[in-house]
Amino acid sequence: MDKILRIDMGAEGGPRASETALGEYAGLGGRALTSAIISKEVPPLCHPLGEDNKLVIAPGLLSGTIAAMSGRISVGCKSPLTGGIKEANSGGQPSQVLARLGYAAIVLEGRPPDKALYKIFINKDGVEINPDQGLSMLGNYDLVEKMRGQYGDKIACISIGPAGEMKMAAASVACTDMELRPTRHAGRGGVGAVMGAKGVKVIVLDDSDMKMRSPKDPDAFKEANKRWVDGLKKHPVTSEALPSYGTNVLTNIINEAGAYPTNNFSSGRFEGASNISGETMAETETSRGGLATHGCHRGCIIRCSGVYNDKDGKFLTKQPEYETVWAHGGNCGIDNMDAIAMMDRLDDDYGLDTIEMGATIGVAMEAGLAKFGDADAAIDLVKEVGKGTPLGRVLGNGAEVTGRVFAVERVPVVKGQAMPAYDPRAVQGIGVTYATSTMGADHTAGYAIATNILKVGGDVDPLKPEGQVDLSRNLQIATAAVDSAGMCLFIAFAVLDQPETFQALIDMINAFYGMNLTAADIAELGKSVLKTEREFNFRAGLNEKHDRLPEYFKKIPLPPHNIKFQVKDEELDTLFNW
Ligand code: SF4
Numbered sequence: 001m002d003k004i005l006r007i008d009m010g011a012e013g014g015p016r017a018s019e020t021a022l023g024e025y026a027g028l029g030g031r032a033l034t035s036a037i038i039s040k041e042v043p044p045l046c047h048p049l050g051e052d053n054k055l056v057i058a059p060g061l062l063s064g065t066i067a068a069m070s071g072r073i074s075v076g077c078k079s080p081l082t083g084g085i086k087e088a089n090s091g092g093q094p095s096q097v098l099a100r101l102g103y104a105a106i107v108l109e110g111r112p113p114d115k116a117l118y119k120i121f122i123n124k125d126g127v128e129i130n131p132d133q134g135l136s137m138l139g140n141y142d143l144v145e146k147m148r149g150q151y152g153d154k155i156a157c158i159s160i161g162p163a164g165e166m167k168m169a170a171a172s173v174a175c176t177d178m179e180l181r182p183t184r185h186a187g188r189g190g191v192g193a194v195m196g197a198k199g200v201k202v203i204v205l206d207d208s209d210m211k212m213r214s215p216k217d218p219d220a221f222k223e224a225n226k227r228w229v230d231g232l233k234k235h236p237v238t239s240e241a242l243p244s245y246g247t248n249v250l251t252n253i254i255n256e257a258g259a260y261p262t263n264n265f266s267s268g269r270f271e272g273a274s275n276i277s278g279e280t281m282a283e284t285e286t287s288r289g290g291l292a293t294h295g296c297h298r299g300c301i302i303r304c305s306g307v308y309n310d311k312d313g314k315f316l317t318k319q320p321e322y323e324t325v326w327a328h329g330g331n332c333g334i335d336n337m338d339a340i341a342m343m344d345r346l347d348d349d350y351g352l353d354t355i356e357m358g359a360t361i362g363v364a365m366e367a368g369l370a371k372f373g374d375a376d377a378a379i380d381l382v383k384e385v386g387k388g389t390p391l392g393r394v395l396g397n398g399a400e401v402t403g404r405v406f407a408v409e410r411v412p413v414v415k416g417q418a419m420p421a422y423d424p425r426a427v428q429g430i431g432v433t434y435a436t437s438t439m440g441a442d443h444t445a446g447y448a449i450a451t452n453i454l455k456v457g458g459d460v461d462p463l464k465p466e467g468q469v470d471l472s473r474n475l476q477i478a479t480a481a482v483d484s485a486g487m488c489l490f491i492a493f494a495v496l497d498q499p500e501t502f503q504a505l506i507d508m509i510n511a512f513y514g515m516n517l518t519a520a521d522i523a524e525l526g527k528s529v530l531k532t533e534r535e536f537n538f539r540a541g542l543n544e545k546h547d548r549l550p551e552y553f554k555k556i557p558l559p560p561h562n563i564k565f566q567v568k569d570e571e572l573d574t575l576f577n578w
Pocket of ligand 1: 091300303
């Protein structure tokens, strides 16, 4: 992983690939690398869909090794949704495969002068780039089947669906899982639209005959990985809750806490929650011959995913995540699990961020385009997006655009990006993260739910403003570092609670690269990533005034706690003081 593959999609005579040394980017991986390249090489004021933007796809520092949980891939660009820097990451196989092919990153640059659509094939022998109009407007599922037919089973795909081709701001980049299904997505911020603007439909990766990456100190690496796995296997969240019920274990927990945004963030409790809970979903999955636990890439030992079959026992989609179940479920007043799973399937096929789409449909329902609770109408709205009708184009550009078009005041976004599945009035720590994250509203940027609600890594009262800025700051720093290592974020539960597990992770990085990093160095890495991203955002025109929640969170109390967001603006402005 000592080189960068640059593909100039706008080169004279057709796209041209070249390899460059890592140079000044040496030692960076995942989010640290995507954000460094975007910050240095992309003009902050460029149009996100223009030729000057770049799409950077980078495995993490430990991807392609035997390290458990090391298969996240980061996708970075200037975001068409937020106008700021973006890193969205995904599970699935591509990270491991790309790392084994020796690339620290693929950088898509320029823009084809025509409307040609390209497929890119990368294996041990090099890179082939070919136009293929036959792929135009294919859903991700049909596309991947076609690639399987052309290149065989031993591949991993990174692709866009019709939403990316239509350059919608809610478009995702899909990654295939172990079964070669396009079920894992770098969802947020419109990264799929940037890939579409580059004219790239799919990147097919084949690491046949390539070896596992080898560490500088194999024995120390193996030993640290063992301690690492042992730590993950003993924490109750990573060893029991997530494998048994997936992330959707949170539905009952967040609903009970009165923080479950219902009917477009108008209440914190949803009556139908038990019909769509992780417990109910797991039962449905197993009774239909699906799976309630499953890993999204080789080397995952938590296995928070699953397989959701339809009523006839036929594969419909992967186990929808908690945020997806909420977005298409309670947020729209829908408690029909099959309808939610269908929308998850459609989102994956069209290549759409499930959080942005669910939040958008909630806003559309508030505007009167459909009634809260009407699952058929919600499915029809998602299909409008896939067809690219004028209404679909509005919806496919996210909650903020939809709110503006239909004059809705309650639009749950920060920096143009929709809020996920936790109301910031009832979990004030996550409100601080939504407001201040360099990414726009993003729960993964600093998952305060862990400490506010699950009491992992300490205990900070979710309903009070005290301590929330410190909590979010520490989590945002740690997350930026985890995203750079290419680790699945769910390791954070064990890392926050068990110092020896955190040490095992540091020992793995040190044994692999022959370094002597300390916990303080890891924190410094996280800080420097955030600093780079924030500086880019300032140069792109975002400032402290954009680090705010929409007004109504401060004015309208949320039932059942009847509480408003109380963290003061001046406190929010101290988040980046360290
Ligand atoms: S824990 Fe879940 S998201 Fe993380 S790598 Fe495993 S299956 Fe993927």
